[in-house]
Amino acid sequence: MINNKYVYKFFSQENCEGNAEMKKLLGGKGANLTQMTSLGLPIPPGFIISTSACLHFLENNEEYPEGLSEQIDKALAALEETNGKKLGGDNDPLLVSVRSGAAISMPGMMDTILNLGLNDISVEGLAKETNNERFAYDSYRRLIYMYGDVVMGLSKRHFEIELEKMKKEYGVESDTDIPTEGLKKLVEINKNLYKEKLGESFPQNPKEQLNKSIRAVFRSWNTKRAIDYRNHQGIPHDLGTAVNIQTMVYGNMGNDSATGVAFTRNPSNGDRTLYGEYLINAQGEDVVAGIRTPQPIEELTKIMPEVYNQLFEVSETLEKLYHDMQDMEFTIQQGKMYILQTRNGKRTGVAAGKIAYDLVIEGVISKEEAIMRIQPSDVDNCLFPSVNWPEINPNAPIQQIKHEMESSVIGSGLAAGAAAASGKAYFDADRAKDATDRGDDVILVRVETTPEDFHGMAASQGILTMKGGLTSHAAIVARQIGKACIVGSERGGIFIDIEKTELHGKGMIIREGEWITIDGTDGFVYKGKLPTTPASLPEGMTKILEWCDNIAKISVKANADKPDQFRKALDFGAEGIGLCRTEHMFFDNIPLVRDMILAKTEKERQEAVDKLEPLQQADFEGLFEVAEGKPVIIRLIDPPLHEFLPSIEELITEIYEERLEGKSEDMLKDKYELLEVVKSMHEQNPMLGLRGCRLGITLQMVTVMQSEAIFRAAAKVKKKGKDVMPEIMVPLIGFSKEFQHQKEIVDKVAKQVMEEEDIEFDYLVGTMIEVPRAALTAGEIAGGENGAQFFSFGTNDLHQMALGFSRDDTGSLIARYLELDIIADDPFVTIDQPGVGRLMKMCVDEGKQANPNLEIGICGEQGGELKSIDFCYRIGLDYVSCSPYRVPVARLAAAQATIKKENE
């Protein structure tokens, strides 16, 4: 007998024939409706036709199973009785929605049909009941259109053409501006169109409408779109869909009616208060259209206190049901409230942290659940200001703000620094610095940045570049110094006219000194000064991150070069420095470095190097002071020396410009000589040239000098009573003997400094793993007496070499590959697991086998990214290191990775 039941009612808490467990039979949506109804929530009543009816229908030549018609009729009659209205009745008609609903949520199936039951007569009843003739005819013309499209398969296009004609006729732009008269005409036109195209009239019989709609829903299970989707997702084809038939309710039935949205907690700050807005005598669309301004939800306490209380109770029930903050749509129809929809509510990062934290304290969820629920973007959202904030500010007219924002977009690029900032556009680092010195906020706009732009970048509020990817110079520096940054915006429609010092995009022109706003969280560039919200790491998030540290089995260090960066990183929870680049110490002293490079004798060269030593030592002292015994991994100089010289192009241009001014070749002898040196040092592929340990091996005095500066600094700080833990990292190792060569020098210097300074301290010597060969011979590099004591994956270079992708040159190629689905992710954002990841795993396994004490981490950009951190944890890394502003996200990801693995 139970097999013959196909229809399930959800009329009220007492009269409800399903529950949450019955997804297979009732579909996900249906089971949910019955669950909420049986919990006493005010759900508009309705009934569900089961998936078993659908399957019978599809398997039996589109015949209803025995008894289904009768069961539908009975359920409908009961629904009419409950509502006190007849389906499509002449006055005050019962109208229903019809929706598909499978066990597994599935796009590609039948669209919703609303207001089913309207016909030439009931439309008048609806008009009268809502006292809104325009609304009634608008609903009717839409029903014909939807029914024709969804049930009868008539192309939408036909109806849309007519709609456009009508707008032209009235000289209006928006659908909402068509007068009632026009909508009435459209009803007639749509009916004629329907008849003409289908050879039959739009059915005036509401039961016929219902019957045909049910059949259409059944059939939609087997549309090509639906089958393709199931094939793709591996969903079985024998589930079938249920049909949900639910009473329509209206918020525009007078001043005792209303429509609104409410969050169960404040989505902006997470406070536990009902939060939302409503409009009296309105339908949902009116809120969305922004024609009238809604009232804050608190106002409801004054005019409908009972409804407010009911809403509050509902919110409590829903949170208990879903274990999360809910975003509810509700309608008040003549004093009675209905919940139309509820879902987990969107929230700011701040709110996400507070809500998750509070839910733990309230005993609703576990710490692990709280951690798993936080998104990296939530953390970023706390840390960095962003532009799209107003979107969820209930006091602002949302649609209007949206429109304003959209019309001021100049273009977009890659979101490279997760923050928004406004400032006056300057196209040159020096001019940008000057402007900030005058007190202006500045956005530095460059085709791409080089180390020589650093002062301008540091002075600006944000950086915008035309070229380069997420690991270009601009992007890396911006992330490290915490600046808003968008890179590679050339392909987002923006370009610089260097000569005119103008920025062009979407037909707009920004001249130097004019305001722009960039949002590094989503990559949009705006004309003008848009409001941005300030950054903070609020208490809720802070607490959750502390839980993360307790749970995570992989620790988080920071990439930091200077004491202030390092201090910031420690504030954000870093456990030490995973990568201190020493390049800046050279870039800060370019004249000395050039003396070193251009020296004509070894003696001259040694003198220049000797002058650099105390400067570097002072820098290291600053780091050790801040570290207070935490490990500080210092990488020896990495970039090729020609980076410290002007480029060939620059020099040639300078020389010729001076010659055009009348200078003779003789007068420019020095420049010509410098040009010869620069040419002789030129490299075709500097990434694969004389850099990293190759410098330290061919120019040993630099390794000696840097080691001495590090160890003398360590000695000095230790003498002050602070612990020190220097770890020297040799870059670009490919051969174990390269490492041994450098380690011998470092060890010798360490011994000498300890003797001279009469103090002892621990230190380690390790290596970057960035050359594929190093990963392939990890056992050799880590093994033996002179083996590496730690490894740190330099995943930027490792990806560049293993994939053959120069990150400076392949930005647009990667974008194209993502479009073509050749790659699933940008490898400079998330580790390429099948390729580079495999190499990393081999390296970890064999490195640790050769030296069980080997500590292994990652210091490439991917070290701050969720999926990559998860992978690093899985293959056995001990820590990740990332830029200071990525540290909080990394702590979250480290904990999530640990939890995920333990739950497998």
Place this chain on the structure above:
Amino acid sequence: MINNKYVYKFFSQENCEGNAEMKKLLGGKGANLTQMTSLGLPIPPGFIISTSACLHFLENNEEYPEGLSEQIDKALAALEETNGKKLGGDNDPLLVSVRSGAAISMPGMMDTILNLGLNDISVEGLAKETNNERFAYDSYRRLIYMYGDVVMGLSKRHFEIELEKMKKEYGVESDTDIPTEGLKKLVEINKNLYKEKLGESFPQNPKEQLNKSIRAVFRSWNTKRAIDYRNHQGIPHDLGTAVNIQTMVYGNMGNDSATGVAFTRNPSNGDRTLYGEYLINAQGEDVVAGIRTPQPIEELTKIMPEVYNQLFEVSETLEKLYHDMQDMEFTIQQGKMYILQTRNGKRTGVAAGKIAYDLVIEGVISKEEAIMRIQPSDVDNCLFPSVNWPEINPNAPIQQIKHEMESSVIGSGLAAGAAAASGKAYFDADRAKDATDRGDDVILVRVETTPEDFHGMAASQGILTMKGGLTSHAAIVARQIGKACIVGSERGGIFIDIEKTELHGKGMIIREGEWITIDGTDGFVYKGKLPTTPASLPEGMTKILEWCDNIAKISVKANADKPDQFRKALDFGAEGIGLCRTEHMFFDNIPLVRDMILAKTEKERQEAVDKLEPLQQADFEGLFEVAEGKPVIIRLIDPPLHEFLPSIEELITEIYEERLEGKSEDMLKDKYELLEVVKSMHEQNPMLGLRGCRLGITLQMVTVMQSEAIFRAAAKVKKKGKDVMPEIMVPLIGFSKEFQHQKEIVDKVAKQVMEEEDIEFDYLVGTMIEVPRAALTAGEIAGGENGAQFFSFGTNDLHQMALGFSRDDTGSLIARYLELDIIADDPFVTIDQPGVGRLMKMCVDEGKQANPNLEIGICGEQGGELKSIDFCYRIGLDYVSCSPYRVPVARLAAAQATIKKENE
């Protein structure tokens, strides 16, 4: 009792106490001496003190074992009797040499002591006997010096200072110019020095000399150098050394005495005749010093026919003993001939082939032994002319030629094209071409070459560059077109003064148009026109290479782009084309390619591409015609498009030069525009940029055009009745989907062409493996329906990426690393087995697992190198492909690899 025997005599065939098997007891040298003596060879008589005596000595506080002294005394007495002379006797003294000799050949042990037995009296006897006072005193002063150094541990430096003083005193430069009087003085000075430093006189008692020398040899087993060497080589420390005491014989004892060298076969052409030279009444040094001109060995038949016959018999015996051609040193002392030394003789490549072939035919060695005996340099030596040929021309005064050659060396570089060539130096490709058009032989001299120098390279006899390594453009092209080539000679002391068009080195200056000679077999550059020998692949070598093909289990293809190259490769035994680069087809049509690149619309671009199609098709037809059904692997375009445009530097220079000439910016608008394009296409690291399949994916029309050209050519040739086997190779694959993307295009074009041309042919689509990620994901790339049908390792790029070594930029780094022993081999010459090799093995294993029909080869430069070919065979490659002139060597290496593996 046998345990107490420590001394073994080798006096004559009848009186000889050892054999070849007794290496452990007699040492290698000693066992050999006894073996030759017992075969009746005329070896100067002597005796051996066994290693067991040495061990006893070392283990027992430097005491001789019981009986050793007596045994030595008895042996010495017998030796004196045999020679009819007394050791160090007053008149006509017996003199001996003392040498160490362990079971395993071991440098770092005791040096030889010659003429032991000389003292103040016997030196006069020697002078009288040899009628050469100068010789006697020179021998004596050397004995004091050697004995002081080797036996007593006195620093050589003391003696050398005195020698230098003496040369100054006589105002001479060479030791040989010191007169007898000076040598006599030196004897006195050395003796005084000896006494002063050691507190005792140089021993006048010959037996004391002998006794102390024996003890010194024993002790030398435990010097630090010897112990270190054994540790390094894993040689046991308990073997001990034997001591060889052998009668000195002299060729300067009158006109019935002589000294000479003889080869058992002609080392120049391999003919089976005695070949050599001798000097009457001379010692070995006289021949070496080149003071007198030796006589050809045939002359001996006239003056000492018996000796000649004996020498001939000896040569037969030695060849039978050693199974190879021997290089013998002999001395005739008063009519009696002695063999002083014999070893496998050096020979030309031609001779190596002939001798190995003849020895097989004579039944002395097997085919496999013959193959294993041929060196790659032997093959090269046949194929390519070389400069150092005169060294073994017996009719030329060898020392004189040596001196001439040495004094005309300007410097050296990396031997990049295994051939020598002479020509007039030209510093520009156009001028080089003009000169050859005028009929001159030319060497093109460039800082480095680019594709635009090709016409100059092709026209020249050879190419010399200052920069770049063995896989620089110059080196690769030279090997491919078979030109003499030396690259990277800057670090060999050569540089170009571009402005003056001069070549500088070792203080010499070569002006444009002056003759130079370069030897690509050893890297030396000479001033002037030196004689070089022409190339040939003679019969013996040809036969051996045919045996190789039958034995080898890995086949050899050629890298060839044009029909004539391909024909050459087939002549050399290639089994098809393993790599046809299509770049030249673009470089040959630069204007069209530029139209394609600079096109402003897709239509314009397509038009330019369409014009290229027939040109490429014609090129492919030529290859298929020559191939006659053999596989032709064609690689789609690989280099980045900016290679077809001028460089930024060139353009800026041009623009400014024209502006200096008075042109306005407006007049140069086109050039400025081109400059903008070139700048926008500039890449930081072009090797890792937009090239290879990345071009074909972003600019699909190029893949379409190239596929069409290939298939139309195939159709046309097949219609003529010839078989065709095109194999299309997609370069720079890193992701399986890249390959699938390109394969789909190729397959579509193939289908279309076959339909349109109404003909069917087979073809394959495969990929280069050059990006490390491709090797790491080989299973994915080779697997599935759309997987690769063949792999070809592009080991140049694979090494560049996996090692992070740009071959254009790391030439001097690699040289430094070789010096520092950081790497054992240049990875661009021989595969880096622990790193890249491991990656290759993974790739082969997983590729073949995914697709058992997958054919795998190598087309990088290393594909023609012995060790690399051996490795390729071991990891399961099916073929190697190399430049045409490497094909013969590769065939040899393929067979050697097969034989080696089968003998394991």
